[in-house]
Amino acid sequence: MKKIVLLAAACAFALAPRLSLAAGEVTVGIDNFAFTPAEITVKAGTKVMFVNHDDIPHKVIAQAIKLHSKALDTGDSFSFVFDKPGDVVYFCGLHPMMKGKITVTP
Amino acid sequence: MKHDDDTSLDRRQALKCAAWAGSGLVWTLNGGVPASRLIGSAEAAATGFSFVQISDSHIGFNKPANPNPNATLAEAIGKIGGLPSKPAFMIHTGDITHLSKPNEFDDADQLIGAARLDVHYVPGEHDVIDENNGAAYLARYGKLSQGKGWYSFDHGGAHFVGLVNVYDLKAGGMGNLGAEQLAWLAGDLKPKSASTPIVVFAHIPLWTVAPEWGWGTQDSAEALKLLARFGSVTVLNGHIHQIAQKVEGNMTFHTARSTAFPQPVPGSAPAPGPQLVPADQLRGFLGLSSVRLAHGKQPLAIVDSTLSG
Numbered sequence: 001m002k003k004i005v006l007l008a009a010a011c012a013f014a015l016a017p018r019l020s021l022a023a024g025e026v027t028v029g030i031d032n033f034a035f036t037p038a039e040i041t042v043k044a045g046t047k048v049m050f051v052n053h054d055d056i057p058h059k060v061i062a063q064a065i066k067l068h069s070k071a072l073d074t075g076d077s078f079s080f081v082f083d084k085p086g087d088v089v090y091f092c093g094l095h096p097m098m099k100g101k102i103t104v105t106p
Numbered sequence: 107m108k109h110d111d112d113t114s115l116d117r118r119q120a121l122k123c124a125a126w127a128g129s130g131l132v133w134t135l136n137g138g139v140p141a142s143r144l145i146g147s148a149e150a151a152a153t154g155f156s157f158v159q160i161s162d163s164h165i166g167f168n169k170p171a172n173p174n175p176n177a178t179l180a181e182a183i184g185k186i187g188g189l190p191s192k193p194a195f196m197i198h199t200g201d202i203t204h205l206s207k208p209n210e211f212d213d214a215d216q217l218i219g220a221a222r223l224d225v226h227y228v229p230g231e232h233d234v235i236d237e238n239n240g241a242a243y244l245a246r247y248g249k250l251s252q253g254k255g256w257y258s259f260d261h262g263g264a265h266f267v268g269l270v271n272v273y274d275l276k277a278g279g280m281g282n283l284g285a286e287q288l289a290w291l292a293g294d295l296k297p298k299s300a301s302t303p304i305v306v307f308a309h310i311p312l313w314t315v316a317p318e319w320g321w322g323t324q325d326s327a328e329a330l331k332l333l334a335r336f337g338s339v340t341v342l343n344g345h346i347h348q349i350a351q352k353v354e355g356n357m358t359f360h361t362a363r364s365t366a367f368p369q370p371v372p373g374s375a376p377a378p379g380p381q382l383v384p385a386d387q388l389r390g391f392l393g394l395s396s397v398r399l400a401h402g403k404q405p406l407a408i409v410d411s412t413l414s415g
Contacts, residue, residue, distance in 0.1 A: 033377040055169040071235035091277035097320040
């Protein structure tokens with residue numbers, strides 16, 4: 001089931017760089033010290049899954065909405081439901097030069 | 107070239123001397139940065155004391171860049187045991203573990219303990235990612251420290267300061283010391299005379315090596331201001347898994363190699379991270395630093411050695 005969701009998300013990324021999806025699940029990869037894609041647009045209620053593909057742990061932090069993931073080792077993932085419309089900027093708590101933004105639409 | 111033989115050689119003059127045999131060291135100049143190596147038995151004539159720095163042992167890492175960091179840490183400890191004169195103590199500049207797990211700290215303690223030296227630690231960001239944000243590190247190594255683990259001590263007339271710059275990192279920023287620690291540092295340095303040699307050590311470099319990779323500390327200028335009045339300041343860091351050096355006025359900055367895996371040179375790769383090198387070359391990228399402090403006004407001599415050398 002997870003694979004199908006990932007595949008669907010991957011296809012959506014390929015079709016639209018600034019994707020806008022119905023509420024569901026979207027994946028943000030962490031590759032080579034970068035959130036990929038770094039900016040996404042999702043509908044309120046969307047679950048976003050962050051998956052670390054690096055050999056080094058990373059941590060997702062969005063202070064404005066008090067989001068603090070655990071440290072994600074290689075292959076670990078962390079999911080969060082973005083239910084409030086607005087822009088959420090986030091960064092890696094271990095490598096703060098890594099930044100991303102999620103635009104949550106109503 | 108002016109070259110006085112009296113003891114008032116300042117750093118600039120000392121660095122101008124290509125060969126400075128008095129302390130048993132050969133200095134070479136490479137792009138304005140001094141590198142030094144010991145001249146065999148002449149080292150025995152040097153006064154003062156030495157200590158060793160190891161860094162970034164990443165116990166728990168198991169990826170292709172080094173599937174067995176326990177073995178390479180053990181080799182580094184073995185090299186320390188084979189040094190011609192016994193170091194007074196060891197400094198570990200952080201990332202002891204890869205994931206702050208109790209068994210990783212246990213393994214590191216056992217391997218490092220084989221050196222039978224006092225070890226002064228500062229945490230890397232990998233040491234404070236337990237569920238309680240560094241409680242595991244502090245419980246183990248921070249009993250005599252202040253705040254999140256900073257402290258100072260004196261040895262042989264020099265003042266050593268261990269700083270912590272891996273907490274409360276800000277979006278888009280680099281390492282962070284924070285106001286509380288800077289206030290403590292000001293108070294700690296206040297009673298020290300300007301002639302006291304100062305050695306500062308922390309995980310992330312206290313000078314900006316590569317901002318695009320976060321290799322620097324955003325409020326380090328505040329700390330360096332407090333250190334500016336001292337005649338000899340040596341700043342030792344880790345984090346970047348390679349040697350980088352800079353001399354600025356009376357301050358010498360130096361980063362040590364990792365004992366686990368190398369990282370790319372800034373600008374040579376799209377991102378930092380474990381660098382895969384051929385297995386038979388790995389030990390040429392790993393190592394330790396030995397620092398000798400001679401009595402007098404001479405700068406500290408830092409000697410880097412690799413596990414293969």
